[in-house]
Amino acid sequence: MRPEDVPLLFQELAREFADVTDMSVAATGSLARGEHRTGPTGDIVSNLDLIHVVADGPGGADVPEVRAVLGRKMRRISDAFRIETTSVIAMLPAFRLAGHAHYRISMRPEWFCDGLGLGPEAFDHPSHDEDDPRAALAWMMQPVPYYLAKATVLEPTTNLAKARRAAMRLADRFDLEDMREGLDDLPGSLRTLIAKHDITPLESTARFLAAPTHPAIAQLVRDAVFVEGMGLPSADSMVVLRPSVPS
Incomplete structure (x- = not known):
């Protein structure tokens, strides 16, 4: 994907999630911040990182079903724009508690869909002297x-x-x-x-x-980071898709 295609990518994401009512979706990471890396050919080599906030508790999210929905939607995006995508599912209580988490601070300040009604105030970053x-x-x-x-x-x-x-x-x-x-x-x-x-x-x-x-510190720390910030271990939270190999 070329850098000039980034606005088209975000427009397509908004269309892809327009009918979603049970989650709120936004971008985070280098693409969201406009700091993506490019390779020798000028193509973007950074991943597209998305946060999918879902409800918790009685009647809340069925995580396996959410993963299936994301797999279908992000497969189309990944193939259309030839970009690796990483979707991270965050349970709403964990998302609310993780105001200072790095992924929260680097989120793009707009929702592709806001089925949970979190509103623009969800992107307000707490000041470092707030509370403790x-x-x-x-x-x-x-x-x-x-x-x-x-x-x-x-x-x-x-x-x-x-x-x-x-x-x-x-x-x-x-x-x-x-x-x-x-x-x-x-x-x-x-x-x-x-x-x-x-x-x-x-x-x-x-x-x-x-x-x-x-020897296992990378996985131990990774899982702890995901539980802290997302409320789920990484194996349940992450859906990673690479562009399909042309037939």
Whole structure:
């Protein structure tokens, strides 16, 4: 897909989900932020990342059925625009609690459909001093151990760079000079930050710091991140589709 096709992609997504009444759908990630990567040919190589918020509780979402619906709809999008798509299902209670989560902060401020009636205020980002600033710090450090853990099994250079960028965002947001100076030892910097500010870390951060070299740490942290932010483990939450191979 070419960069000039991005507006057409978003228009098609709005049409594809126009008849959906039991979820709210928006884009997140690099395409949503206008920071997508392109390859040597000029084609976009970033994925399309979507958040699908569904209701929880009695009469709420049937996750397997939601996954089936997303598979059908996103197959058409993936094939039409020749782009890999990642759909992430988020249960509404978890979505509401995860205001400082990275995926929330990077969401495109519009719904392709808003069947849950969440409205534009769902895109309001909480300020870091709202309620307990330590909770905001705990959420906003989450991407650092996530990318560090991911780097143990996949694309170490890329994921370590993402971890450092996440650490710099955290340092800039909260004016954390120790974090800026500790990019070469991010696990140590996280431990110092937690102790210095008396932070109760999220489970994903605590798991990573307890065993950063554990062979299974990437999957353990990944699942914890998804449960924290989406209310579902990654295997239930994610629907990943690549363009069909032409026959």
